[in-house]
Amino acid sequence: MSTSTEATIRLDVASFVDEVRRHLADLSAEEREELTGGLEADLTERLEESRAAGDLHSVLGDPRRYAEELRAAAGLGSSTTSRRSRLSTTTERLRGWSSASGWPQNTIAWDFLVPLRPVWWVLRAWIAVQALDYWFGDWRHDWIPSFGGHLIGVVLLLVAIVVSVQIGRGEWWPETRSTGLPWYLLAAANVLAVVMLPVVLSDLPTSRDVRLASWWGAPVHPPTPQGVQLNGDPVRNIYAYDAEGRPLVGVQLYDQDGTPLAVASRTRWQARNYLVTYPWGLSEVSDGLMNVYPLPTREQPRRGLDTDAFTEADPPMVPAPPFVQVPAVAELPAEALEVFYAVTGTEPSAEPSEDEPDDTGPDKPRRDDTEEQDRSNRDRRTNQRDDPSDRDREQGSEGKRPDRTTSDRDGRGTGEPGD
Amino acid sequence: MDSSQLLKGVLDMAVLATLTAEDGYGYDVVRRLRDAGLDDIGDASVYGTLRRLFAAGALSSYVVPSEEGPHRKYYGVTDAGRAMLKSQRDDWHAFASTISHLLSAQEAAR
Numbered sequence: 001m002s003t004s005t006e007a008t009i010r011l012d013v014a015s016f017v018d019e020v021r022r023h024l025a026d027l028s029a030e031e032r033e034e035l036t037g038g039l040e041a042d043l044t045e046r047l048e049e050s051r052a053a054g055d056l057h058s059v060l061g062d063p064r065r066y067a068e069e070l071r072a073a074a075g076l077g078s079s080t081t082s083r084r085s086r087l088s089t090t091t092e093r094l095r096g097w098s099s100a101s102g103w104p105q106n107t108i109a110w111d112f113l114v115p116l117r118p119v120w121w122v123l124r125a126w127i128a129v130q131a132l133d134y135w136f137g138d139w140r141h142d143w144i145p146s147f148g149g150h151l152i153g154v155v156l157l158l159v160a161i162v163v164s165v166q167i168g169r170g171e172w173w174p175e176t177r178s179t180g181l182p183w184y185l186l187a188a189a190n191v192l193a194v195v196m197l198p199v200v201l202s203d204l205p206t207s208r209d210v211r212l213a214s215w216w217g218a219p220v221h222p223p224t225p226q227g228v229q230l231n232g233d234p235v236r237n238i239y240a241y242d243a244e245g246r247p248l249v250g251v252q253l254y255d256q257d258g259t260p261l262a263v264a265s266r267t268r269w270q271a272r273n274y275l276v277t278y279p280w281g282l283s284e285v286s287d288g289l290m291n292v293y294p295l296p297t298r299e300q301p302r303r304g305l306d307t308d309a310f311t312e313a314d315p316p317m318v319p320a321p322p323f324v325q326v327p328a329v330a331e332l333p334a335e336a337l338e339v340f341y342a343v344t345g346t347e348p349s350a351e352p353s354e355d356e357p358d359d360t361g362p363d364k365p366r367r368d369d370t371e372e373q374d375r376s377n378r379d380r381r382t383n384q385r386d387d388p389s390d391r392d393r394e395q396g397s398e399g400k401r402p403d404r405t406t407s408d409r410d411g412r413g414t415g416e417p418g419d
Numbered sequence: 420m421d422s423s424q425l426l427k428g429v430l431d432m433a434v435l436a437t438l439t440a441e442d443g444y445g446y447d448v449v450r451r452l453r454d455a456g457l458d459d460i461g462d463a464s465v466y467g468t469l470r471r472l473f474a475a476g477a478l479s480s481y482v483v484p485s486e487e488g489p490h491r492k493y494y495g496v497t498d499a500g501r502a503m504l505k506s507q508r509d510d511w512h513a514f515a516s517t518i519s520h521l522l523s524a525q526e527a528a529r
Contacts, residue, residue: 072467
């Protein structure tokens with residue numbers, strides 16, 4: 001036998017024995033040495049005898065099976081060991097790295113992850129089919145790839161899962177020798193799947209809600225935004241004008257259920273400062289009201305509300321209105337407001353009073369929420385009386401309250417017989 | 420039944436008997452078993468059996484340096500191994516005669 005053949009045999013035997021040892025990696029070093037010590041010499045002789053030099057695998061078969069047989073005959077084949085011996089080269093190698101890192105947590109984490117490998121097998125199959133759908137399918141991308149049809153995506157997905165799981169189990173892929181091309185191909189495919197995952201995921205939400213709605217029969221809502229919204233955008237301030245188009249100050253807004261129409265108290269970063277929107281009636285004991293408009297704002301270096309803000313040198317100011325004056329609107333017919341006036345007791349009169357209804361108006365019991373509203377009005381007025389500047393500002397403005405303005409206007413404009 | 424299934428039960432005995440005749444290394448034992456007619460025997464099964472018998476104290480081992488190539492690990496039978504073989508041999512003879520008797524009786528009845 002030539003020396004070159006001997007060298008080939010020796011190399012072949014060494015790689016085969018290496019692989020057998022790797023499949024016995026879960027055994028202690030002593031056990032492994034006892035099992036495989038002298039194996040090189042035996043196998044070399046075996047090869048020389050069989051004259052099938054060059055490919056030990058064809059003579060002795062799969063190193064994994066060989067290791068299993070060795071283990072079983074030696075009485076070391078427990079269920080856990082045989083299961084671990086089925087781990088691919090990649091898994092064994094990663095585990096080796098994690099234990100070599102010197103951090104026991106790494107090994108613990110790795111041992112935790114190993115049973116989850118089937119999850120990855122299914123996930124990578126899904127990613128692969130999603131990626132195919134991404135390149136070859138239509139523009140719609142979904143949790144179940146569609147490929148423009150209904151069934152083909154599902155079928156492809158199932159096939160891909162079967163293939164991926166079989167590869168994961170080491171069934172449909174050549175023995176993953178560390179030096180072999182199959183191992184590199186599989187490793188590259190796994191890395192590609194990891195890279196593709198965010199790409200595939202980022203493309204999904206475009207149609208996810210629609211599809212989920214059709215699957216589950218209910219749309220999936222995004223988190224409810226806080227505060228008053230207009231067409232999906234938050235409203236930061238509100239400017240009210242009376243029927244004649246004059247800007248109003250101190251308008252309190254409620255919806256049909258009596259819920260305050262408050263804008264979300266938000267702080268915006270603006271020009272190295274925070275633009276903070278302040279509520280009306282802010283004090284040390286009160287958080288104030290965010291449904292009284294227009295709301296004052298202030299640029300300040302700090303986030304959040306400052307209860308002393310209105311007494312400081314640069315108090316919050318109501319920003320200039322978008323319009324000084326808006327066009328007047330045509331008035332509603334008196335009948336349209338009958339119920340409103342009957343309940344609120346703000347019958348049109350020449351000298352309207354805020355708190356006491358006119359004698360001429362029907363003195364009907366008020367609704368609870370109306371009383372609440374009145375109470376908060378009173379509270380706010382009390383606060384304002386403490387601050388003369390506020391009162392001045394309010395008196396200087398046109399039409400302090402919407403109901404009075406309306407009554408004024410009604411009193412002048414319609415001239416009801418009751419007057 | 421596949422003869423390899425039958426082999427599993429008696430492999431210990433076969434290996435012990437082989438080594439009682441003369442000490443040997445792994446592949447040497449495989450070759451002698453094959454020469455004796457056990458063609459289906461797997462290399463790894465024999466090596467594993469050697470290891471198990473060694474761990475059980477039935478075999479002793481010693482390494483013989485080789486001038487060309489790796490060292491050889493030789494196995495020899497210990498006293499405990501010889502006792503094990505004797506007891507297994509007695510069991511086997513009793514078992515084999517029982518089965519033979521059973522099979523021949525059934526054949527005669529046919």
